[in-house]
Amino acid sequence: MSQPQNPLTERYSQLQTRLRHAEQHCGRPSGSVQLLAVSKTIPAEIVRHVAQLGQRAFGENYQQEATEKQAHLSDLNLCWHFIGPLQSNKSRTIAEKFSWLQSLDRLKLAQRLSDQRPEDMVPLNVCLQVNISGEQSKSGVTPDELSRLAAAITELPGLTLRGLMALPAPCDNVDQQRRVFTSVRELYQGLIDEGHQLDTLSMGMSGDLEAAVAEGATIVRIGSALFGARDNKR
Numbered sequence: 001m002s003q004p005q006n007p008l009t010e011r012y013s014q015l016q017t018r019l020r021h022a023e024q025h026c027g028r029p030s031g032s033v034q035l036l037a038v039s040k041t042i043p044a045e046i047v048r049h050v051a052q053l054g055q056r057a058f059g060e061n062y063q064q065e066a067t068e069k070q071a072h073l074s075d076l077n078l079c080w081h082f083i084g085p086l087q088s089n090k091s092r093t094i095a096e097k098f099s100w101l102q103s104l105d106r107l108k109l110a111q112r113l114s115d116q117r118p119e120d121m122v123p124l125n126v127c128l129q130v131n132i133s134g135e136q137s138k139s140g141v142t143p144d145e146l147s148r149l150a151a152a153i154t155e156l157p158g159l160t161l162r163g164l165m166a167l168p169a170p171c172d173n174v175d176q177q178r179r180v181f182t183s184v185r186e187l188y189q190g191l192i193d194e195g196h197q198l199d200t201l202s203m204g205m206s207g208d209l210e211a212a213v214a215e216g217a218t219i220v221r222i223g224s225a226l227f228g229a230r231d232n233k234r
């Protein structure tokens with residue numbers, strides 16, 4: 001008789017299957033889309049459980065919560081992405097404790113992060129958060145600012161520009177989801193055409209990962225489909 005599985009173990013395996021199906025469905029190689037487990041509001045011990053299942057990359061939105069969790073999990077070799085809005089006065093922690101910042105949206109912040117990145121660490125990987133129409137929050141770079149900002153960031157020694165991140169407003173209609181992701185992919189391609197060497201298109205969450213994968217996402221950021229619904233919808 002098989003043992004009943006821990007629900008988290010079960011959800012992790014279902015999510016992997018869902019992601020592989022999404023890749024297969026649009027003819028992309030299996031494993032070409034990276035899963036970022038979004039662990040905001042999730043206690044360190046639950047993160048540890050998911051890490052034990054083989055998950056390495058975790059996304060956090062709140063600087064203080066994240067650094068406390070990192071301290072509890074410092075015995076594990078995890079890769080931390082900061083994906084939330086970032087105030088300039090919190091930038092040092094991000095520069096010192098994270099591998100990635102996906103929510104970069106202004107040059108001042110980029111310059112601070114570059115200066116604050118410790119010299120014995122590889123440059124901080126960054127994605128510009130792009131604000132396409134229908135964006136939930138006010139944060140993000142508008143499409144017309146993108147080119148100039150990308151060029152300026154490439155000059156900063158402490159940062160490596162890897163690509164774009166998008167956070168569209170939730171929407172149940174798959175065609176509409178695809179349209180938004182198409183426009184993000186076109187902006188991404190535009191930067192590549194300008195000579196930027198990019199490899200990261202971070203888009204797709206629990207409710208729209210299939211549409212994002214079909215439009216070329218290389219990272220999907222998944223919270224609730226893995227950890228369950230957050231009671232506090234921050």
Ligand SMILES: *Cc1c(COP(=O)(O)O)cnc(C)c1O
Nearest residue numbers: 038083205206221222223224225
């Ligand atoms: C919370 C969050 C996610 C995950 O959302 P789910 O719908 O729970 O998968 C992804 N990206 C960002 C920026 C988030 O804040």
